[in-house]
Amino acid sequence: MKKYYLLAPGPTPLPPEVLQALSRPILHHRTPEFEALFARVRAGLAELLETRSEVIVLAASGTGAMEAAVVNLCSPGDEVIVVRCGKFGERWAEIARAFGLRVQALDAPYGHTVPPERVAAALDAYPGARALLATQSETSTGILEDIEAYAALTRGRETLLVVDTVSSLGVVACPMDTWGVDVVVSGSQKGLMCPPGFAFVALSERAWRATERARCPRFYWDLETERRWQAKRQAQFTPAVSLLMGLDVAIGLLQAEGLPQVYRRHDRLARAARAGVEALGLTLFARATPSPAVTAIEAPPGVDGEAVVRAYGEAHNITIAGGQGEMKGKIFRLAHLGYVGEYDLIVGLAALERVLVGLGVPVEFGAAVGAAQRIFSKE
Ligand code: PMP
Numbered sequence: 001m002k003k004y005y006l007l008a009p010g011p012t013p014l015p016p017e018v019l020q021a022l023s024r025p026i027l028h029h030r031t032p033e034f035e036a037l038f039a040r041v042r043a044g045l046a047e048l049l050e051t052r053s054e055v056i057v058l059a060a061s062g063t064g065a066m067e068a069a070v071v072n073l074c075s076p077g078d079e080v081i082v083v084r085c086g087k088f089g090e091r092w093a094e095i096a097r098a099f100g101l102r103v104q105a106l107d108a109p110y111g112h113t114v115p116p117e118r119v120a121a122a123l124d125a126y127p128g129a130r131a132l133l134a135t136q137s138e139t140s141t142g143i144l145e146d147i148e149a150y151a152a153l154t155r156g157r158e159t160l161l162v163v164d165t166v167s168s169l170g171v172v173a174c175p176m177d178t179w180g181v182d183v184v185v186s187g188s189q190k191g192l193m194c195p196p197g198f199a200f201v202a203l204s205e206r207a208w209r210a211t212e213r214a215r216c217p218r219f220y221w222d223l224e225t226e227r228r229w230q231a232k233r234q235a236q237f238t239p240a241v242s243l244l245m246g247l248d249v250a251i252g253l254l255q256a257e258g259l260p261q262v263y264r265r266h267d268r269l270a271r272a273a274r275a276g277v278e279a280l281g282l283t284l285f286a287r288a289t290p291s292p293a294v295t296a297i298e299a300p301p302g303v304d305g306e307a308v309v310r311a312y313g314e315a316h317n318i319t320i321a322g323g324q325g326e327m328k329g330k331i332f333r334l335a336h337l338g339y340v341g342e343y344d345l346i347v348g349l350a351a352l353e354r355v356l357v358g359l360g361v362p363v364e365f366g367a368a369v370g371a372a373q374r375i376f377s378k379e
Helices: 016-022 032-049 062-073 087-098 116-125 147-154 205-211 223-231 241-257 259-279 305-316 342-358 367-378
Strands: 055-059 079-084 102-107 131-135 160-164 183-187 198-203 294-298 331-335
Touching: 016 241, 032 055, 032 198, 032 241, 055 062, 055 223, 062 087, 062 131, 062 160, 062 183, 062 198, 062 205, 062 223, 079 087, 079 116, 087 102, 087 131, 102 116, 116 131, 116 147, 131 147, 147 160, 160 205, 198 205, 198 241, 205 223, 241 259, 259 294, 259 342, 259 367, 305 331, 305 342, 331 342, 342 367
Parallel strands: 079 102, 079 131, 131 160, 160 183
Antiparallel strands: 055 198, 183 198, 294 331
C-alpha cells in the first residue's frame, strides 16, 4: 500500500468534514432549508473577501466567473489592460478577445510580475480602458501580483480593477473593500478545500453601475438578474446544492482557524517549501514575488520536469503539477494550499529528495526536510 497525497494546485485535498457534508441527502433548492444554507455560505464568502458587496455564486469552474466579469462590465470594442504573467493572465486576454474587446497586454517573462509603475504608465496611456484584468496568484508560474498597489492606481480612475483570486482566496488576503478592488472572481476547488464546481464573483458599487452600460451578450452570466435572485436567497438556476453543503462546512473550518492564522499557515508552508527546495541546490522559478499557494521549481539541468512529475506519481503515489504551455518540462510545481499542513509539506519534500536520487541527481537525504523543519520549529 502506498498512501496517496495530492499536492497539486487544485483541485486540492478535501477535509473529512467536507467529504461527509458532500454525502448528505440532497436538498431541494426552492425550500427554506436551502435558503438558510445559501445565505450563510454567501455571507461567509463575503467575510473571506472582506467585502460588504453581494457575492454571486455561480455553478461553474473559476473560468466561468472570469467570463462573467468580462461580459458584465464590457462592450465589444472596449479597451482592457491585461496583466499577463502566465497562463491565467493569458486566459484573461483570450476571454476578452473572444468578446471583441481590444487587449492592451502588459507582459512579464514567466516567473516575474508586472511592477505597479508599468501598470500606472498603461493606465495613463489608455485612460479609456474599461478594466484592468489581473491575477493575484498566477498559479502557472507561482508568482503573486501586487494587487494592493494596482488597486491604489485604479481607485481614482475610470478603469475598474478585476482580480482573479482562484488560487489565492483563503490563502492570502485580498481585502476587497479596504484595497478598493472593483471585482473579485474565484473558485471553490483550491484554498476553499472544496471540489471544483462553484465560481464566485463580487462587484463593488461602481462595478455594478458599469454593468448597466455593458453590451456584451450574456444569459447564464447575467449578473444583475442573478443578483436580484440571490438577494432573495435563491439562485436563478439549479445550483450545485451538494457542493454548497460542503462549502458551508469548509468556510466554517476556515472561520474556526481564523483568517489571520489561515494566511500565516500558508505563508509558513510556502517559506518552508522554498527553503527545502533551495537546500537541495535547486532553483526557484519565481524568486522575487513568490505565491504562498504554490512553489514553482526549475527542473535540474539535464532533467525533464515532466519526469519529476511522473516519478512523484509512479514511484511515490503523489500528484504534483508540471509546467503548462512553454514551461512544460522546464519546471514542476509543488502546491501547499487548502487542506495542507506542515507534515504534508514534509512528505512532499521528502519525496522530492527520493525522486531526484531516482533520476540520478546527487542529493543529501534530509537536506530539504531539515530546512523545512528548521522553519517550522523556529516559529
Ligand atoms: N485562474 C487561476 C489563477 C487558476 O489557478 C485557475 C485554475 N487553475 C483558473 C483561473 C481557472 O479555473 P478553472 O480551471 O476552475 O476554470
